[in-house]
Amino acid sequence: xxxxxxxxxxxxxxxxxxxxxxxxxxxxxxxxxxxxxxxxxxxxxxxxxxxxxxxxxxxxxxxxxxxxxxxxxxxxxxxxxxxxxxxxxxxxxxxxxxxxxxxxxxxxxxxxxxxxxxxxxxxxxxxxxxxxxxxxxxxxxxxxxxxxxxxxxxxxxxxxxxxxxxxxxxxxxxxxxxxxxxxxxxxxxxxxxxxxxxxxxxxxxxxxxxxxxxxxxxxxxxxxxxxxxxxxxxxxxxxxxxxxxxxxxxxxxxxxxxxxxxxxxxxxxxxxxxxxxxxxxxxxxxxxxxxxxxxxxxxxxxxxxxxxxxxxxxxxxxxxxxxxxxxxxxxxxxxxxxxxxxxxxxxxxxxxxxxxxxxxxxxxxxxxxxxxxxxxxxxxxxxxxxxxxxxxxxxxxxxxxxxxxxxxxxxxxxxxxxxxxxxxxxxxxxxxxxxxxxxxxxxxx
Amino acid sequence: xxxxxxxxxxxxxxxxxxxxxxxxxxxxxxxxxxxxxxxxxxxxxxxxxxxxxxxxxxxxxxxxxxxxxxxxxxxxxxxxxxxxxxxxxxxxxxxxxxxxxxxxxxxxxxxxxxxxxxxxxxxxxxxxxxxxxxxxxxxxxxxxxxxxxxxxxxxxxxxxxxxxxxxxxxxxxxxxxxxxxxxxxxxxxxxxxxxxxxxxxxxxxxxxxxxxxxxxxxxxxxxxxxxxxxxxxxxxxxxxxxxxxxxxxxxxxxxxxxxxxxxxxxxxxxxxxxxxxxxxxxxxxxxxxxxxxxxxxxxxxxxxxxxxxxxxxxxxxxxxxxxxxxxxxxxxxxxxxxxxxxxxxxxxxxxxxxxxxxxxxxxxxxxxxxxxxxxxxxxxxxxxxxxxxxxxxxxxxxxxxxxxxxxxxxxxxxxxxxxxxxxxxxxxxxxxxxxxxxxxxxxxxxxxxxxxxxxxxxxxxxxxxxxxxxxxxxxxxxxxx
Numbered sequence: 001x002x003x004x005x006x007x008x009x010x011x012x013x014x015x016x017x018x019x020x021x022x023x024x025x026x027x028x029x030x031x032x033x034x035x036x037x038x039x040x041x042x043x044x045x046x047x048x049x050x051x052x053x054x055x056x057x058x059x060x061x062x063x064x065x066x067x068x069x070x071x072x073x074x075x076x077x078x079x080x081x082x083x084x085x086x087x088x089x090x091x092x093x094x095x096x097x098x099x100x101x102x103x104x105x106x107x108x109x110x111x112x113x114x115x116x117x118x119x120x121x122x123x124x125x126x127x128x129x130x131x132x133x134x135x136x137x138x139x140x141x142x143x144x145x146x147x148x149x150x151x152x153x154x155x156x157x158x159x160x161x162x163x164x165x166x167x168x169x170x171x172x173x174x175x176x177x178x179x180x181x182x183x184x185x186x187x188x189x190x191x192x193x194x195x196x197x198x199x200x201x202x203x204x205x206x207x208x209x210x211x212x213x214x215x216x217x218x219x220x221x222x223x224x225x226x227x228x229x230x231x232x233x234x235x236x237x238x239x240x241x242x243x244x245x246x247x248x249x250x251x252x253x254x255x256x257x258x259x260x261x262x263x264x265x266x267x268x269x270x271x272x273x274x275x276x277x278x279x280x281x282x283x284x285x286x287x288x289x290x291x292x293x294x295x296x297x298x299x300x301x302x303x304x305x306x307x308x309x310x311x312x313x314x315x316x317x318x319x320x321x322x323x324x325x326x327x328x329x330x331x332x333x334x335x336x337x338x339x340x341x342x343x344x345x346x347x348x349x350x351x352x353x354x355x356x357x358x359x360x361x362x363x364x365x366x367x368x369x370x371x372x373x374x375x376x377x378x379x380x381x382x383x384x385x386x387x388x389x390x391x392x393x394x395x396x397x398x399x400x401x402x403x404x405x406x407x408x409x410x411x412x413x414x415x416x417x418x419x420x421x422x423x424x425x426x427x428x429x430x431x432x433x434x435x436x437x438x439x440x441x442x443x444x445x
Numbered sequence: 446x447x448x449x450x451x452x453x454x455x456x457x458x459x460x461x462x463x464x465x466x467x468x469x470x471x472x473x474x475x476x477x478x479x480x481x482x483x484x485x486x487x488x489x490x491x492x493x494x495x496x497x498x499x500x501x502x503x504x505x506x507x508x509x510x511x512x513x514x515x516x517x518x519x520x521x522x523x524x525x526x527x528x529x530x531x532x533x534x535x536x537x538x539x540x541x542x543x544x545x546x547x548x549x550x551x552x553x554x555x556x557x558x559x560x561x562x563x564x565x566x567x568x569x570x571x572x573x574x575x576x577x578x579x580x581x582x583x584x585x586x587x588x589x590x591x592x593x594x595x596x597x598x599x600x601x602x603x604x605x606x607x608x609x610x611x612x613x614x615x616x617x618x619x620x621x622x623x624x625x626x627x628x629x630x631x632x633x634x635x636x637x638x639x640x641x642x643x644x645x646x647x648x649x650x651x652x653x654x655x656x657x658x659x660x661x662x663x664x665x666x667x668x669x670x671x672x673x674x675x676x677x678x679x680x681x682x683x684x685x686x687x688x689x690x691x692x693x694x695x696x697x698x699x700x701x702x703x704x705x706x707x708x709x710x711x712x713x714x715x716x717x718x719x720x721x722x723x724x725x726x727x728x729x730x731x732x733x734x735x736x737x738x739x740x741x742x743x744x745x746x747x748x749x750x751x752x753x754x755x756x757x758x759x760x761x762x763x764x765x766x767x768x769x770x771x772x773x774x775x776x777x778x779x780x781x782x783x784x785x786x787x788x789x790x791x792x793x794x795x796x797x798x799x800x801x802x803x804x805x806x807x808x809x810x811x812x813x814x815x816x817x818x819x820x821x822x823x824x825x826x827x828x829x830x831x832x833x834x835x836x837x838x839x840x841x842x843x844x845x846x847x848x849x850x851x852x853x854x855x856x857x858x859x860x861x862x863x864x865x866x867x868x869x870x871x872x873x874x875x876x877x878x879x880x881x882x883x884x885x886x887x888x889x890x891x892x893x894x895x896x897x898x899x900x901x902x903x904x905x906x907x908x909x910x911x912x913x914x915x916x917x918x919x920x921x922x923x924x925x926x
Contacts, residue, residue: 139817169879171879
């Protein structure tokens with residue numbers, strides 16, 4: 001018998017750690033080779049880690065939500081016979097013990113800090129308060145709220161039902177400090193007193209704690225980074241898409257059965273691509289620590305997608321190589337992959353520009369958050385028929401707004417305005433999408 | 446309904462529930478009237494807890510001296526002790542007088558109007574009081590019902606003559622030669638044990654298969670042993686069927702467990718088959734009160750189903766104990782004074798003054814398990830407690846602590862042993878404060894004291910006793926894995 005440590009493999013380019021999303025095995029369970037042990041998530045993708053050998057699970061290192069360093073032991077297995085020394089954990093203990101968190105590299109520390117962005121809503125008083133409720137493994141309702149008679153009396157006087165108060169003490173006991181914290185949180189006696197009047201509804205004092213894990217934690221960290229580091233400038237322009245919609249309708253009617261239905265998004269990708277020709281500063285990634293803006297020749301267009309687990313941004317790689325139908329096909333494939341979680345790490349990273357479209361739910365105006373470290377993001381608002389004055393006459397046109405956010409550190413307002421006008425011009429006169437600017441190689445559209 | 450007077454609060458009954466409610470109402474500035482047909486203090490002070498404990502104490506003292514006289518353990522030499530039970534009774538009555546008078550003084554100091562008479566509820570706001578001076582009607586904004594409970598009387602064993610209730614037994618002038626006790630619950634055992642120590646031959650007749658059927662068998666085992674040592678006879682699974690009174694007392698016909706019939710003759714037959722809430726005799730029929738079995742149904746604020754009518758004490762349910770009634774009475778008074786209060790105790794302690802004494806606080810292991818807890822138990826024998834040995838206490842007593850496995854939350858404490866009644870204070874404080882095993886083991890109890898046994902029982906529950914040998918290391922590791 002020997003102990004075998006399943007190390008967290010290099011799950012993606014440049015990934016130093018991964019978050020345990022879910023254990024797929026339990027301690028004591030006999031597992032066979034290639035059986036999935038755990039689901040881990042990196043910045044880029046969620047992957048399953050499989051067992052390289054048969055064995056019995058001795059320990060699982062970490063709980064869902066924990067970050068594990070690449071190369072650290074993820075799972076300890078009890079295996080028959082001796083095993084390849086290269087796979088053995090460095091410390092051979094007869095009694096397996098949960099290994100301490102792996103040592104952090106500078107990179108880890110930096111990332112760890114980024115994940116712990118201070119909560120702007122945090123009550124400044126809470127610094128003095130006991131740590132939040134330890135989870136007590138006990139069926140609900142088995143005991144009445146645990147508190148001393150003095151705390152119970154204070155709660156009654158204050159009109160507080162103790163079953164809504166988190167107890168920080170042993171066994172979940174509610175202290176005076178816990179009650180103070182609850183009262184400071186704003187549920188005042190007046191609320192309850194007011195509702196004691198007949199006909200009033202009871203106040204709902206319920207608070208559900210939803211731990212930030214998995215994709216949601218990544219999104220939170222990414223959004224905090226983007227909004228705290230990038231001074232955004234947002235610019236909104238209205239676009240008459242009547243001609244574009246006519247073209248789209250026509251193309252869809254003449255499309256073969258093998259062709260995907262053309263949405264407005266591939267046309268916008270094509271318009272942005274065309275506009276980028278004169279604005280390479282928009283198709284870029286800004287390394288603000290090195291103080292270098294990397295303007296990319298390739299157009300890797302991120303397309304924000306809503307999934308059941310939250311926001312992901314699959315990437316149309318080398319969008320400059322695809323024609324309209326190719327873009328439509330690729331967008332449809334990525335959207336499906338994002339929904340069912342089948343996309344690989346390269347398909348979820350490396351974008352140079354991002355477009356966010358909520359279709360009919362696109363609203364009138366939005367203030368999109370730049371996909372750090374990119375420089376620009378374009379949000380597509382909804383298309384609606386609106387009265388428009390043309391040549392002194394009010395006519396009904398199909399109108400759409402575009403809301404673009406830009407990194408104001410590296411892009412000036414005038415650049416933004418010119419770039420947005422370039423997009424507008426192409427969408428309002430879609431023939432321009434198919435005409436190359438003078439001196440440029442023929443485009444693929 | 447016309448009335449002769451009006452009061453903010455009217456309290457019916459001056460037992461531990463009623464008088465506590467009335468004193469607190471008065472202290473809180475409410476105009477309060479208390480009606481009691483008997484003596485202030487109710488069953489507890491005048492014919493229950495207090496006089497019985499006085500008799501038990503006298504019996505304990507007498508038994509100790511007699512034991513030293515016959516076979517000295519402590520080396521004390523005494524002649525042939527006797528007891529003048531009439532003087533014992535006078536001493537006991539003096540205690541009752543002192544306490545009852547004290548309640549009267551407290552009521553006066555609180556500004557409560559006390560009316561001696563029988564109260565009858567006429568409707569939800571009016572009470573008619575039958576007094577020697579007349580029959581005034583008093584209307585009240587709020588009524589607190591505290592009528593208490595009475596001994597259960599068996600139809601074939603009516604109280605009277607040689608057939609005694611617990612009240613009658615406490616008023617005997619002489620120690621009977623032979624006392625037959627029907628019902629071996631806590632009241633019968635407390636009084637029966639006392640008379641056995643005073644020199645009576647006591648015979649218990651119990652329908653159940655063991656004494657103190659409300660308590661678990663481990664707790665009652667030392668009591669069974671002591672009863673046997675005192676020479677008392679106990680018939681279990683036995684049923685009293687009839688009684689024949691005669692000049693020398695009474696003969697109780699009993700069907701024994703084997704089906705045979707015997708006639709047990711005693712100077713007296715004491716019937717202690719339980720108590721029942723007093724739900725008759727005060728006009729309940731004129732109210733529309735929801736009931737909960739034989740009890741008046743109340744909520745966590747002791748409100749009955751009628752607005753403005755509260756009920757406290759034995760009439761509201763189990764456990765029918767004085768300290769529960771007092772706590773309820775205080776809660777109701779403060780509610781009437783406008784405070785938010787509720788009666789939601791973590792535990793109501795129970796003490797049985799047998800020999801040895803029994804203390805029960807919170808849940809036993811089986812009760813905790815039945816409620817859904819994953820419970821652990823620590824049990825420490827009092828034979829290993831120095832103070833118990835120096836008191837010449839029972840060698841078979843123990844302290845048992847029940848706790849929740851995952852958190853150590855103390856769920857219950859049970860104790861049987863000599864002079865352990867006062868330990869209920871430690872136990873109930875622990876439960877009411879939501880103490881864990883770490884709280885108990887982290888609290889220093891004086892040495893030498895019986896309280897140390899609670900600490901040790903908690904240590905046992907944690908698997909780390911100090912004053913008992915641990916099992917061998919190997920077996921502990923095996924059981925831990």
